[in-house]
Amino acid sequence: MATRTVLPTESQRALSTAAIRCLNVDNINSNVKAAKYAVRGELAVKAEEYRVKLAQGDKSLPFDSVIFANIGNPQQLDQKPITFFRQVLSLLENPLLLNNKDTLRATFGYQDDVIERAEKLLAEVQSVGAYSHSQGVPLIRESVAKFIEGRDGFSADPQSIFLTGGASSGVNTLLNVICNGPSAGVLVPIPQYPLYTATLSLLNAQCVPYHLEEQKAWGTDINTIKKSLEQAKAAGTDVRAVVVINPGNPTGASLSPEDIKSVLDIAAEEKLVVIADEVYQTNVFVGEFTSFKKRLRELQREAPTKYDNVELVSLHSVSKGMVGECGHRGGYFELVGFDPLVAAQVYKFISIMLCPPVTGQCLVELMVNPPKEGEPSHELYQKEYSGIREGLHKRALALYEAFQRMEGVECQEPQGAMYLFPTITLPPKAIEAAAAENRAADEFYCLRLLDATGVCVVPGSGFGQKENTLHFRTTFLAPGTDWVERIVKFHSEFMAKYK
Amino acid sequence: MATRTVLPTESQRALSTAAIRCLNVDNINSNVKAAKYAVRGELAVKAEEYRVKLAQGDKSLPFDSVIFANIGNPQQLDQKPITFFRQVLSLLENPLLLNNKDTLRATFGYQDDVIERAEKLLAEVQSVGAYSHSQGVPLIRESVAKFIEGRDGFSADPQSIFLTGGASSGVNTLLNVICNGPSAGVLVPIPQYPLYTATLSLLNAQCVPYHLEEQKAWGTDINTIKKSLEQAKAAGTDVRAVVVINPGNPTGASLSPEDIKSVLDIAAEEKLVVIADEVYQTNVFVGEFTSFKKRLRELQREAPTKYDNVELVSLHSVSKGMVGECGHRGGYFELVGFDPLVAAQVYKFISIMLCPPVTGQCLVELMVNPPKEGEPSHELYQKEYSGIREGLHKRALALYEAFQRMEGVECQEPQGAMYLFPTITLPPKAIEAAAAENRAADEFYCLRLLDATGVCVVPGSGFGQKENTLHFRTTFLAPGTDWVERIVKFHSEFMAKYK
Numbered sequence: 001m002a003t004r005t006v007l008p009t010e011s012q013r014a015l016s017t018a019a020i021r022c023l024n025v026d027n028i029n030s031n032v033k034a035a036k037y038a039v040r041g042e043l044a045v046k047a048e049e050y051r052v053k054l055a056q057g058d059k060s061l062p063f064d065s066v067i068f069a070n071i072g073n074p075q076q077l078d079q080k081p082i083t084f085f086r087q088v089l090s091l092l093e094n095p096l097l098l099n100n101k102d103t104l105r106a107t108f109g110y111q112d113d114v115i116e117r118a119e120k121l122l123a124e125v126q127s128v129g130a131y132s133h134s135q136g137v138p139l140i141r142e143s144v145a146k147f148i149e150g151r152d153g154f155s156a157d158p159q160s161i162f163l164t165g166g167a168s169s170g171v172n173t174l175l176n177v178i179c180n181g182p183s184a185g186v187l188v189p190i191p192q193y194p195l196y197t198a199t200l201s202l203l204n205a206q207c208v209p210y211h212l213e214e215q216k217a218w219g220t221d222i223n224t225i226k227k228s229l230e231q232a233k234a235a236g237t238d239v240r241a242v243v244v245i246n247p248g249n250p251t252g253a254s255l256s257p258e259d260i261k262s263v264l265d266i267a268a269e270e271k272l273v274v275i276a277d278e279v280y281q282t283n284v285f286v287g288e289f290t291s292f293k294k295r296l297r298e299l300q301r302e303a304p305t306k307y308d309n310v311e312l313v314s315l316h317s318v319s320k321g322m323v324g325e326c327g328h329r330g331g332y333f334e335l336v337g338f339d340p341l342v343a344a345q346v347y348k349f350i351s352i353m354l355c356p357p358v359t360g361q362c363l364v365e366l367m368v369n370p371p372k373e374g375e376p377s378h379e380l381y382q383k384e385y386s387g388i389r390e391g392l393h394k395r396a397l398a399l400y401e402a403f404q405r406m407e408g409v410e411c412q413e414p415q416g417a418m419y420l421f422p423t424i425t426l427p428p429k430a431i432e433a434a435a436a437e438n439r440a441a442d443e444f445y446c447l448r449l450l451d452a453t454g455v456c457v458v459p460g461s462g463f464g465q466k467e468n469t470l471h472f473r474t475t476f477l478a479p480g481t482d483w484v485e486r487i488v489k490f491h492s493e494f495m496a497k498y499k
Numbered sequence: 500m501a502t503r504t505v506l507p508t509e510s511q512r513a514l515s516t517a518a519i520r521c522l523n524v525d526n527i528n529s530n531v532k533a534a535k536y537a538v539r540g541e542l543a544v545k546a547e548e549y550r551v552k553l554a555q556g557d558k559s560l561p562f563d564s565v566i567f568a569n570i571g572n573p574q575q576l577d578q579k580p581i582t583f584f585r586q587v588l589s590l591l592e593n594p595l596l597l598n599n600k601d602t603l604r605a606t607f608g609y610q611d612d613v614i615e616r617a618e619k620l621l622a623e624v625q626s627v628g629a630y631s632h633s634q635g636v637p638l639i640r641e642s643v644a645k646f647i648e649g650r651d652g653f654s655a656d657p658q659s660i661f662l663t664g665g666a667s668s669g670v671n672t673l674l675n676v677i678c679n680g681p682s683a684g685v686l687v688p689i690p691q692y693p694l695y696t697a698t699l700s701l702l703n704a705q706c707v708p709y710h711l712e713e714q715k716a717w718g719t720d721i722n723t724i725k726k727s728l729e730q731a732k733a734a735g736t737d738v739r740a741v742v743v744i745n746p747g748n749p750t751g752a753s754l755s756p757e758d759i760k761s762v763l764d765i766a767a768e769e770k771l772v773v774i775a776d777e778v779y780q781t782n783v784f785v786g787e788f789t790s791f792k793k794r795l796r797e798l799q800r801e802a803p804t805k806y807d808n809v810e811l812v813s814l815h816s817v818s819k820g821m822v823g824e825c826g827h828r829g830g831y832f833e834l835v836g837f838d839p840l841v842a843a844q845v846y847k848f849i850s851i852m853l854c855p856p857v858t859g860q861c862l863v864e865l866m867v868n869p870p871k872e873g874e875p876s877h878e879l880y881q882k883e884y885s886g887i888r889e890g891l892h893k894r895a896l897a898l899y900e901a902f903q904r905m906e907g908v909e910c911q912e913p914q915g916a917m918y919l920f921p922t923i924t925l926p927p928k929a930i931e932a933a934a935a936e937n938r939a940a941d942e943f944y945c946l947r948l949l950d951a952t953g954v955c956v957v958p959g960s961g962f963g964q965k966e967n968t969l970h971f972r973t974t975f976l977a978p979g980t981d982w983v984e985r986i987v988k989f990h991s992e993f994m995a996k997y998k
Contacts, residue, residue: 327857
């Protein structure tokens with residue numbers, strides 16, 4: 001070990017040289033500076049600081065655990081990974097384990113379908129340590145196509161499927177290709193997952209917001225979309241795409257087939273690319289998920305002339321649903337109706353980053369092609385899957401019931417996704433106190449909540465909300481009811497203080 | 500399974516609706532269209548088509564295997580992963596294996612340090628399926644800081660380390676923050692790894708090329724950099740950063756401490772951010788690797804006033820070196836001397852994509868903190884590591900010797916990285932034949948090589964080269980000498996044909 005020399009710390013150095021550096025916060029890319037991403041912003045940073053303090057034995061905080069309800073991260077809380085998935089992945093990581101299959105079976109309970117799947121994937125990828133095809137491993141794209149065909153009843157083409165490092169990187173790719181300058185605009189639902197607005201900021205393109213209807217269970221109103229579109233066009237924006245998050249984030253709302261048709265109608269009439277963020281497609285408690293692809297193909301069958309020009313991209317991910325494998329960064333998107341020359345540019349764009357993580361790609365394969373009835377791992381898979389599903393629904397209902405007990409809080413019944421997004425009505429004194437700190441009132445509320453309880457949620461302003469309304473988004477992933485009661489108690493004290 | 504309905508194929512649909520779509524290749528983001536990335540371009544696509552044909556039993560091709568020498572992808576060829584790394588990863592993927600440690604030890608040869616490391620990492624990340632901190636798992640950043648301290652003899656701050664999904668995503672982050680508009684420029688060595696030019700195209704920023712000196716073993720000439728810089732400034736470019744790839748890609752050249760000082764001198768005088776791409780830091784056959792960070796700290800100790808304003812970022816990766824785990828997408832960068840407010844913007848930028856793959860992060864930890872002497876896995880680790888290292892050197896020399904036998908081919912002695920980058924002098928008739936196909940002569944040569952031999956290399960034009968010179972880049976990763984002899988035979992026939 002070489003001698004360690006102590007030099008001024010970064011912060012000391014920062015102070016001494018601030019004036020003579022190349023980069024400062026006022027001369028970097030202004031699009032980066034303008035981008036907002038509250039999900040991992042100030043509140044999340046503070047929550048992490050509290051977590052570290054508690055881990056270091058700090059007893060001065062008024063809570064004994066931090067609850068990260070700011071982000072849909074099931075395995076950070078207590079969701080267990082699905083055994084079949086992880087058994088296969090362990091063999092992909094160390095294929096030498098396959099040298100002793102008897103022990104894998106007898107001691108570790110690896111079923112034959114686990115071993116077969118691992119061998120099949122290994123034969124295709126060679127090693128999970130090798131770069132794959134930039135668009136994703138061919139066999140895995142074929143599995144995805146089969147999954148889509150089974151789900152929708154319409155054919156899917158593996159050549160039109162692009163594996164990604166989570167849906168976020170897919171959205172980044174698509175908006176990079178679609179947005180061709182400062183006048184390009186994209187219709188984005190409000191409230192929305194802030195990936196969309198942040199990426200549009202980075203590209204210096206226009207976010208064209210359309211509000212969802214809170215009073216109609218956060219439904220999509222087609223006239224609202226049309227109005228936003230007309231206003232944007234009148235202002236000189238070249239609106240090129242419409243984003244739909246279905247089921248909704250942060251709202252949990254599921255679109256009906258009729259709502260989906262309305263969006264596709266506008267897309268056909270106005271030549272808009274439809275970006276269907278369908279990562280919560282299995283997180284549905286009320287009604288049934290219908291994919292945009294299925295609905296589009298149905299309409300194309302009924303009225304081909306009208307819908308043949310529709311360009312649709314649908315995104316999916318291993319991070320959500322009952323899979324919940326966020327850390328593995330896997331996902332895909334399917335291009336439907338795109339000009340092949342545009343698809344070739346999409347390919348070139350993603351190839352610059354080489355390929356998505358190969359184990360994440362393999363997880364996509366496992367997600368879309370899980371053990372089937374009669375196969376040895378099916379029973380356990382089904383049990384684990386249903387257990388997670390029921391657990392999420394129970395937690396959503398418990399949280400919803402708690403919100404109903406809270407003064408000034410209104411919440412739509414849980415429908416899907418991983419979140420509730422209640423409205424809060426705060427007393428004028430609280431709003432004044434927030435203004436005195438130069439903060440939005442919902443941000444002020446969420447900060448006080450974190451300081452008092454260790455529960456980290458995200459203010460509604462991070463997702464967008466109608467003027468003069470306040471919300472926050474919380475996941476319902478955390479186990480137990482203790483943290484829910486912490487929120488109830490805090491809220492009642494907060495309301496009393498600012499009455 | 501729902502009924503499958505056959506609709507027009509994508510290509511049929513494409514023809515019928517080309518005129519009425521929103522997106523076509525002329526109205527998408529022109530920066531995407533302008534970006535070039537030859538490593539996975541036409542040649543790579545064709546090579547993949549040949550591979551598929553061979554796999555399907557096609558006997559019509561004049562070769563029986565495709566050699567992907569276009570990309571540094573060791574585990575696609577025959578490089579085996581390092582056992583210690585993969586044993587730990589298998590436990591991270593399936594922690595239930597830890598329920599029977601005796602069997603892991605007795606049947607599968609997992610040593611105690613494998614089990615301990617897995618337990619330590621699991622305690623920190625909770626699950627590799629959970630999102631981590633956007634900047635990377637804290638414990639892993641601490642390990643990276645210790646590694647840098649051990650390598651350089653100067654302290655490193657975990658807060659300044661950002662884990663990434665491979666070095667490519669790190670470069671993307673940095674250039675996004677640094678480039679603040681169309682007049683921003685970045686000095687890039689020519690030849691270069693085309694990630695740099697492609698990313699600058701995407702950002703509509705200026706690539707300011709500086710040529711490396713082929714006759715001086717592809718060394719960096721400081722006067723060449725200065726000249727490029729002055730020309731760019733005179734043309735109104737705001738030059739903000741200088742990229743150095745050390746050891747070089749595609750050249751393999753290693754910079755001497757004196758060369759590094761020259762670059763740091765310019766950076767200090769001209770207020771340039773230094774982007775040190777050091778992903779090949781362990782792939783050095785000749786001389787010794789010196790990091791930019793170490794050299795900077797030495798100079799700061801000697802002449803603090805002069806060098807205190809230098810902003811340096813150094814990148815590293817699990818994809819290269821003896822690790823070769825490209826598919827896992829792991830890496831890091833260290834910010835040195837950056838304004839903390841700028842670092843905060845870097846953090847926000849990466850947080851929009853949530854976090855790098857967590858198993859890739861864990862591999863970074865294993866790479867920077869491998870088994871130490873006296874630890875149970877050390878002997879095997881050392882044996883595997885040295886075996887890979889010696890194998891690479893032998894292959895490089897064998898390829899180099901073959902090039903010396905080839906008419907019109909000149910090549911610098913292998914120094915490092917994973918590539919050779921020979922000059923080729925082609926007969927005028929070959930250049931005319933290329934022009935008749937509307938192709939650069941080196942591209943024409945590489946296409947004929949692929950068609951005749953199945954060996955895929957990248958034309959020098961993909962990396963940049965001085966006018967009127969021709970090169971190609973080939974990795975020396977493929978095993979055996981058969982493929983080398985295929986190149987020799989092709990070359991002699993090609994030269995005879997166009998004499």
